[in-house]
Amino acid sequence: MHILDVNQMIQSFVKSLELVVIFATLCAALELAFPAYRYSFASYVRGVRNWIIRLGWGALIWRLYAVSLDWLGVKPLVTINFGTLLHSDWSAPLGVDRSG
Numbered sequence: 079m080h081i082l083d084v085n086q087m088i089q090s091f092v093k094s095l096e097l098v099v100i101f102a103t104l105c106a107a108l109e110l111a112f113p114a115y116r117y118s119f120a121s122y123v124r125g126v127r128n129w130i131i132r133l134g135w136g137a138l139i140w141r142l143y144a145v146s147l148d149w150l151g152v153k154p155l156v157t158i159n160f161g162t163l164l165h166s167d168w169s170a171p172l173g174v175d176r177s178g
Contacts, residue, residue, distance in 0.1 A: 084158065
């Protein structure tokens with residue numbers, strides 16, 4: 079039987095996220111130093127607006143998908159309870175004491 083190790087999953091996710099952030103920062107610095115195209119500030123604003131709209135629609139579609147699956151009675155294959163992880167001392171910000 080396979081045991082799902084949440085801590086190992088979180089560590090691998092954080093490590094991957096660190097690599098993505100480092101690479102994205104490097105790419106952004108190179109783009110600022112040596113821009114490929116000269117876009118106006120309005121173009122960047124439109125791009126950010128489009129990303130926000132896209133993320134909003136994506137969240138809405140996934141929510142409707144989850145609600146429709148629940149309405150149809152489809153049960154998930156795996157359910158992970160993060161309640162104990164979210165309320166543990168492990169997730170407390172630095173300098174915050176949750177012990178009492």
